[in-house]
Amino acid sequence: MAAGAGRRRVPARRTALLLIDVINDLSFPGAGDLIRQADAMSERLARLKRRAVRAGIPVIYVNDNFGQWRSDFRQTVNHCTRRGSPGRRLASTLRPTRRDYFVLKPMHSGFFQTSLDVLLGALDVRTVILTGIAGNICVLFTANDAYMRRFRILAPGDCIVSNTARENTAALVQMATVMKADTRPSTDLTFG
Amino acid sequence: MAAGAGRRRVPARRTALLLIDVINDLSFPGAGDLIRQADAMSERLARLKRRAVRAGIPVIYVNDNFGQWRSDFRQTVNHCTRRGSPGRRLASTLRPTRRDYFVLKPMHSGFFQTSLDVLLGALDVRTVILTGIAGNICVLFTANDAYMRRFRILAPGDCIVSNTARENTAALVQMATVMKADTRPSTDLTFG
Amino acid sequence: MAAGAGRRRVPARRTALLLIDVINDLSFPGAGDLIRQADAMSERLARLKRRAVRAGIPVIYVNDNFGQWRSDFRQTVNHCTRRGSPGRRLASTLRPTRRDYFVLKPMHSGFFQTSLDVLLGALDVRTVILTGIAGNICVLFTANDAYMRRFRILAPGDCIVSNTARENTAALVQMATVMKADTRPSTDLTFG
Amino acid sequence: MAAGAGRRRVPARRTALLLIDVINDLSFPGAGDLIRQADAMSERLARLKRRAVRAGIPVIYVNDNFGQWRSDFRQTVNHCTRRGSPGRRLASTLRPTRRDYFVLKPMHSGFFQTSLDVLLGALDVRTVILTGIAGNICVLFTANDAYMRRFRILAPGDCIVSNTARENTAALVQMATVMKADTRPSTDLTFG
Numbered sequence: 001m002a003a004g005a006g007r008r009r010v011p012a013r014r015t016a017l018l019l020i021d022v023i024n025d026l027s028f029p030g031a032g033d034l035i036r037q038a039d040a041m042s043e044r045l046a047r048l049k050r051r052a053v054r055a056g057i058p059v060i061y062v063n064d065n066f067g068q069w070r071s072d073f074r075q076t077v078n079h080c081t082r083r084g085s086p087g088r089r090l091a092s093t094l095r096p097t098r099r100d101y102f103v104l105k106p107m108h109s110g111f112f113q114t115s116l117d118v119l120l121g122a123l124d125v126r127t128v129i130l131t132g133i134a135g136n137i138c139v140l141f142t143a144n145d146a147y148m149r150r151f152r153i154l155a156p157g158d159c160i161v162s163n164t165a166r167e168n169t170a171a172l173v174q175m176a177t178v179m180k181a182d183t184r185p186s187t188d189l190t191f192g
Numbered sequence: 193m194a195a196g197a198g199r200r201r202v203p204a205r206r207t208a209l210l211l212i213d214v215i216n217d218l219s220f221p222g223a224g225d226l227i228r229q230a231d232a233m234s235e236r237l238a239r240l241k242r243r244a245v246r247a248g249i250p251v252i253y254v255n256d257n258f259g260q261w262r263s264d265f266r267q268t269v270n271h272c273t274r275r276g277s278p279g280r281r282l283a284s285t286l287r288p289t290r291r292d293y294f295v296l297k298p299m300h301s302g303f304f305q306t307s308l309d310v311l312l313g314a315l316d317v318r319t320v321i322l323t324g325i326a327g328n329i330c331v332l333f334t335a336n337d338a339y340m341r342r343f344r345i346l347a348p349g350d351c352i353v354s355n356t357a358r359e360n361t362a363a364l365v366q367m368a369t370v371m372k373a374d375t376r377p378s379t380d381l382t383f384g
Numbered sequence: 385m386a387a388g389a390g391r392r393r394v395p396a397r398r399t400a401l402l403l404i405d406v407i408n409d410l411s412f413p414g415a416g417d418l419i420r421q422a423d424a425m426s427e428r429l430a431r432l433k434r435r436a437v438r439a440g441i442p443v444i445y446v447n448d449n450f451g452q453w454r455s456d457f458r459q460t461v462n463h464c465t466r467r468g469s470p471g472r473r474l475a476s477t478l479r480p481t482r483r484d485y486f487v488l489k490p491m492h493s494g495f496f497q498t499s500l501d502v503l504l505g506a507l508d509v510r511t512v513i514l515t516g517i518a519g520n521i522c523v524l525f526t527a528n529d530a531y532m533r534r535f536r537i538l539a540p541g542d543c544i545v546s547n548t549a550r551e552n553t554a555a556l557v558q559m560a561t562v563m564k565a566d567t568r569p570s571t572d573l574t575f576g
Numbered sequence: 577m578a579a580g581a582g583r584r585r586v587p588a589r590r591t592a593l594l595l596i597d598v599i600n601d602l603s604f605p606g607a608g609d610l611i612r613q614a615d616a617m618s619e620r621l622a623r624l625k626r627r628a629v630r631a632g633i634p635v636i637y638v639n640d641n642f643g644q645w646r647s648d649f650r651q652t653v654n655h656c657t658r659r660g661s662p663g664r665r666l667a668s669t670l671r672p673t674r675r676d677y678f679v680l681k682p683m684h685s686g687f688f689q690t691s692l693d694v695l696l697g698a699l700d701v702r703t704v705i706l707t708g709i710a711g712n713i714c715v716l717f718t719a720n721d722a723y724m725r726r727f728r729i730l731a732p733g734d735c736i737v738s739n740t741a742r743e744n745t746a747a748l749v750q751m752a753t754v755m756k757a758d759t760r761p762s763t764d765l766t767f768g
Contacts, residue, residue: 106310107724118298137209148683165303299532340491456648485645490694499689502682
């Protein structure tokens, strides 16, 4: 299951696509590099999402609530896609639709103190495709928790970004080695 | 701390008011009795909420998501307050404001697979005032989990309803006896 | 599934028998009534356990650690079965064997901050038979959590005791009504 | 708090020393390198433990139960220190005493489905010193969960080993960077 060569056919059944923290205003000091990488990644991830939707794979936004316990996700989307938001391109390109699911997370892992496990159970999911930012923080923390809950993990390396390429690579290696994640690029995955 | 006689002054500091499943369309078979009780209770609970807000006590809606993983809480409010909703009076009287917090729960307890514990920690809360419906189900399950997490519990008996008065009383007795909850009516509580 | 009349055949497959807090020294003020009931119950529960073992049903002791974070379960067994322990008869009659599993719990529910859920998953269990003490506290809290995790619940009324018969009945009614537990006596259950 | 130069005085109050998976028979294919590193590390960790005990810092063994749901920790200790166990030197050098606490974990993180959080709360701990094996698996997973629960983390680099030095370094960098862990060696830490 490691980051193999060649294409892989992923059964649409029992699989979900998770977009982690992509609805993000990216307004923190030193975010310049991350923004550039995230912008470049956003189109690739949007394509992956479109293919997943066509194959009937549920799409789940697993997103920080940024301490905004009062607001709903729609407000967060509006905030992040507003004119002047550094995360505008990322959030606009990946704007959720009415068919997408979302889970707000208070900390780094998508499973920590959230309903994600219940939702995946309700959808009968056993394989998660992890994408988003940051690869070495929220994606990795989520991968840890997915692995302990015995989910199979795909972590397409071209749909995950971190502050630096070095940190992103280290995170992908960690997921491939310890969590047996398949990290081949999204373009090598087909659904059916 | 048991359901004592007389008034009790509750410090506003470190206290939160929880409204459990009050945004509810109450459209299930045999809900007639519950609706009548909930309607009668809604004004009492609205008064308690107003007094809590004035005292600076945070108000948290802990609400079933009714399997609607895609919708946000605003849509649930709209659905429950729509013309023809059996829960319209309850949900309208207790309609959340922008200042209120909300936590969606997938199962009975407000703590099960939700962010409630993290939110209460962020608000530095140690005492929870539990209100809403149903007293012998979601309120009781939430009380159990609050008790195991060492929260002090107030469960004002006039702001909690169940399918039958008998079940409500049994639940209040259980909370008072096992979880040392104070079940005196909301009118005996003052904040300050 | 409610407390029906007549016998019920419970498939041994995917079922586990849980003994809650039966390794207990029962040395607390006012335990007299509970001790008498527990002593009377211990033989019935021992018979149920023997039949479960014969049918190949795994037996799991879910037991308070009584704040003894340093001791192992064997020490707790020795302590509770020592000469002079008020819980001696209960703990001796139900002394665990090498084949039994055990899970130490720090609070009331057997699921709260324990490995019980992982163990039940590893054993592929979907139905739990809840027995032990006290019916309206640790057994009930465990039932709540089992129900939210979608286990089917049997709670044989003759193998569960509480401080008072009234509290025991209230707890059984709560389990039957809210958690759809089957509360018929152990003598009406057959395994196969 | 990063891996600074020089010595650091750690207050004994509210601090705990965690030994992760050191009671281990290390009998898996390709464990040769890990065994050599673990043997070399065991004396350093034993010294750190002795100093912690002298300072009154509680010591907690957080240990895999190796699927042995029936056995207690004492049996695991006996198994790992038996003649012929590849982990004999490690487990013997770090053999727990009656004063040490222990928490059995079913998966990688010490917090996942265990009582560790409750125990640390009962001991009023806010800073954890993480040691043991493997740095890039169980130590790192435990660090993630400690970080999300807002514990301060010390991860002395000379008391943590992984399959390879490269993986160990990557894990220490991850803990220092993302979780703000102090990774300076144990010899630079003083308690008081």
